[in-house]
Amino acid sequence: MGGPHGHRLHFHAHSPVHRAPAHLKILGLLGFMLLVVATPRGWWPAYAAFLAVIGVVVALSHVPPTYLLKRMVVEVPFVLFAVLLPFVSRGPEVEVLGLGVSEPGLQAGATLLAKGTIGVLASLTLAATTEPQSLLAGLERLRLPQQLVQIMAFMVRYLDVVTAEMHRMRIARESRGFTARNPRHWPVLARSLGALFIRSYERGERVHLAMLSRGYTGRMPR
Amino acid sequence: MHVPDGFLDAPTSIGTGVVAALAVGVALRAARRELDDRTAPLAGLVAAFVFATQMITFPVGAGTSGHLLGGALTAVLVGPFTGVLCLSVVFLVQSLLFADGGITALGTNIDLMGVVTVSVGWLVFRGLQAVLPRRLSVVAPAAAVAALVSVPAAAAVFVVLYAVGGTADIPLDTLTGAMVGVHVLIGIGEAVITFLAVASIVAVRPDLVHGARRVLARRELEIRPTSAGVSA
Known part of the structure; x- marks a missing residue:
């Protein structure tokens, strides 16, 4: 179980990377990451080159590196796993700081860490330089099924509404002196969850009716 | 936790991507x-709900906390197919807009936390409904x-995927033990929260719960007289 997901990552700026068509950026990210994932373990110069590529793209995008570095916390649970690998893997042992660890495990852990870090950095760069709306348009150009793009569009559009609703519910709980500390407090949280579902679903119904009354026939007008 | 890039090798990642595309x-x-022309707005709002759900942290004690995966919950609330759609869109958005879960691991994440949890959850739910009284x-x-x-089913499928395309040589019995063991604990938390959430929704709006439709269809309108003329 990971931590809470952060706020929107988009960083407003004017740069060639921001202006590049979203579908090319998505394809670029996918191709780049497949290349990274397919690189055999232990090819350190290749990983350095991948990192350099990201560095150049970030420099071109005018996104401050500290902005991206701060948001790399999504990687933390996975770093823990990579650190554990040398201790649970099989193979000949080497000594590191007086501890006997598996050599292939050490290499696998380091490779995993490198690939994961490159992946998170590359995804962060895409998220920071692409507006959700152009991302949707890009996915549509990539022939993602219409219906899926529409569902995603609604999700993106109402994400802030639903999370703000949830935030207001939390403020309401806390202003009544409630703080969740242990599993005994789960019923309260779970009931909030239920209420949030009912509100989201009913909002979906209202949105649908509003769309019908404006002539929606199952497809979005262009 | 989302599978990041580089956890499984490239052929396995592509394979899981193909499976995910077929499932979607x-x-x-x-x-x-399940939803007719309401699909887009409703599934979109439910996807936003699932996303928000994963932000609510449930304290476990000793400073740690976890959040709901929501596969079985979504399946019971909106039906298995809409559930798969909602969760897939959530993973797509998390991967592209929030850098959570690698883009090459998107198929793996959709398969494990979307398709497996929803279909296993729905099959178990349906099986129980068939044998238990319809109430x-x-x-x-x-x-x-x-x-x-x-x-734990999703964890077990992860172990199978790892045996096929894992990038580190971990003894499989160790991995199986650790993954399934930890996920049984997570599953218990998931079960308690799912129970409480579904119970609260069934109490208020049972007509919104997809899994309760069959039960509701059998209910007939009944007129219950109140004892003292005061409605309870």
């Missing part, structure tokens, strides 16, 4: 039957058992 394709066709009060416990089974 099937779900797209079938979800129209509204059975819906929440059945959803809880579905959630309990769905989480």
